[in-house]
Amino acid sequence: KWSDIPLAPPDKILGISEAYVKDTNTKKINLGVGAYRDNDGKPIIFPSVKKAEEILLAKEVEKEYTGITGNKNFQNIVKNFIFNNSNKDANGAKLIEANRIVTSQTISGTGSLRVIADFLNRFYTNKKILVPKPTWANHVAVFKDAGLAPEFYAYYETSKNDLDFDNLKQSLQSQDEGSIILLHACCHNPTGMDLTAQQWDEVLEIIKSKKFFPLVDMAYQGFASGDPFKDIGLIRRLNELVANDELKSYALCQSFAKNMGLYGERTGSISIVTESSDASKAIESQLKKLIRPIYSSPPIHGSKIVETIFNDENSLLPEWLSELDAVVSRLNTVRSKLYENLDKTNYNWDHLLKQRGMFVYTGLSAEQVIRLRNEFSVYATEDGRFSISGINDKNVEYLADAINQVVKA
Numbered sequence: 260k261w262s263d264i265p266l267a268p269p270d271k272i273l274g275i276s277e278a279y280v281k282d283t284n285t286k287k288i289n290l291g292v293g294a295y296r297d298n299d300g301k302p303i304i305f306p307s308v309k310k311a312e313e314i315l316l317a318k319e320v321e322k323e324y325t326g327i328t329g330n331k332n333f334q335n336i337v338k339n340f341i342f343n344n345s346n347k348d349a350n351g352a353k354l355i356e357a358n359r360i361v362t363s364q365t366i367s368g369t370g371s372l373r374v375i376a377d378f379l380n381r382f383y384t385n386k387k388i389l390v391p392k393p394t395w396a397n398h399v400a401v402f403k404d405a406g407l408a409p410e411f412y413a414y415y416e417t418s419k420n421d422l423d424f425d426n427l428k429q430s431l432q433s434q435d436e437g438s439i440i441l442l443h444a445c446c447h448n449p450t451g452m453d454l455t456a457q458q459w460d461e462v463l464e465i466i467k468s469k470k471f472f473p474l475v476d477m478a479y480q481g482f483a484s485g486d487p488f489k490d491i492g493l494i495r496r497l498n499e500l501v502a503n504d505e506l507k508s509y510a511l512c513q514s515f516a517k518n519m520g521l522y523g524e525r526t527g528s529i530s531i532v533t534e535s536s537d538a539s540k541a542i543e544s545q546l547k548k549l550i551r552p553i554y555s556s557p558p559i560h561g562s563k564i565v566e567t568i569f570n571d572e573n574s575l576l577p578e579w580l581s582e583l584d585a586v587v588s589r590l591n592t593v594r595s596k597l598y599e600n601l602d603k604t605n606y607n608w609d610h611l612l613k614q615r616g617m618f619v620y621t622g623l624s625a626e627q628v629i630r631l632r633n634e635f636s637v638y639a640t641e642d643g644r645f646s647i648s649g650i651n652d653k654n655v656e657y658l659a660d661a662i663n664q665v666v667k668a
């Protein structure tokens with residue numbers, strides 16, 4: 260009977276926005292969901308995206324289905340943008356040239372995670388997937404629903420408000436060989452703390468010796484440095500390992516939701532670096548067989564925007580890059596302003612300045628976050644993650660004051 264179906268709990272992140280909308284306090288602040296807001300607290304459309312849409316509106320003459328894995332032009336743009344780093348990564352260029360990268364457009368980053376999880380469940384013998392503790396909650400949900408077995412590896416120590424690198428290495432070393440391992444390419448969600456190049460090298464050594472299969476999730480490319488070409492150090496390093504035959508294969512889930520502001524357009528991709536061009540052919544055919552009975556083919560509006568921007572190397576592409584840089588620079592400004600206004604006598608806030616991306620991971624307890632919500636109408640998830648694009652010139656002092664009061668008492 261339908262009436263026997265139990266009520267499911269709301270999503271922890273999206274539930275925050277629902278509660279925020281209902282609050283009538285004019286000083287309310289939404290630091291829940293990781294979606295960009297400008298200094299007036301409003302969502303934006305990148306002007307380069309708007310221009311691309313105008314071009315599409317004028318010239319589009321059909322809305323035909325794209326292929327099951329998207330169209331070649333979009334796939335090539337992704338390959339060239341990320342793996343070839345726009346002609347700066349010779350190893351990636353060779354992999355593309357040798358047909359060793361299979362790319363499929365997907366329903367944004369979440370869709371790419373689900374497709375690769377289904378694919379690995381079908382074709383990879385080991386079902387264990389190691390994910391950092393903490394990680395984006397939906398990682399665990401997607402992997403479980405696809406039949407994989409997520410398990411945490413140490414990543415961050417909240418009591419120290421810092422990476423827990425020694426434990427990270429130890430917890431990977433203690434694993435059996437052959438697991439899948441999820442790596443956040445940059446701007447780790449929720450902590451904002453990434454590994455240094457040196458630390459990545461140490462982790463990659465373990466990955467090699469343990470024969471783990473690396474699955475990279477890159478939802479915030481560009482948000483670490485302001486430049487998407489600079490935020491792919493991990494990809495470059497993985498390409499180098501594959502080129503040197505130290506690693507056979509890895510996969511990348513990627514999204515244009517945040518860095519092009521295409522959230523609801525659901526535009527992203529999955530790429531699998533394979534050991535040979537023959538393997539690529541088989542994998543591509545299996546991806547098609549997997550996707551076809553789920554959603555047949557991906558949406559086309561967002562991917563056409565991406566294509567329009569990348570195909571105009573002289574104006575729209577540099578415009579988008581500078582708009583993205585401005586977004587990241589505003590986030591860094593509000594991060595410093597929040598830091599400046601926080602009372603450092605009772606609490607060391609230095610970790611805020613080391614974190615990158617859309618979030619600060621405050622280290623506040625669930626009780627403190629709940630007090631912020633109940634007493635100050637400041638909405639954030641109970642793990643103490645603040646999505647800082649909700650901060651602006653008008654509310655940063657109110658917010659810092661609220662935090663100071665909650666920390667003091």
Ligand code: PLP
Nearest residue numbers: 293367368369395448478514516
């Ligand atoms: N991966 C991480 C770490 C994220 O934070 C997000 C979105 O917040 C995604 C993937 C997927 O986002 P989308 O499905 O909107 O591309």
Ligand code: TYF
Nearest residue numbers: 272291292293294369395448
């Ligand atoms: O804030 C976050 O971490 C994400 C954001 O369809 C999000 O959960 C929201 C909706 C969605 C995908 C990602």
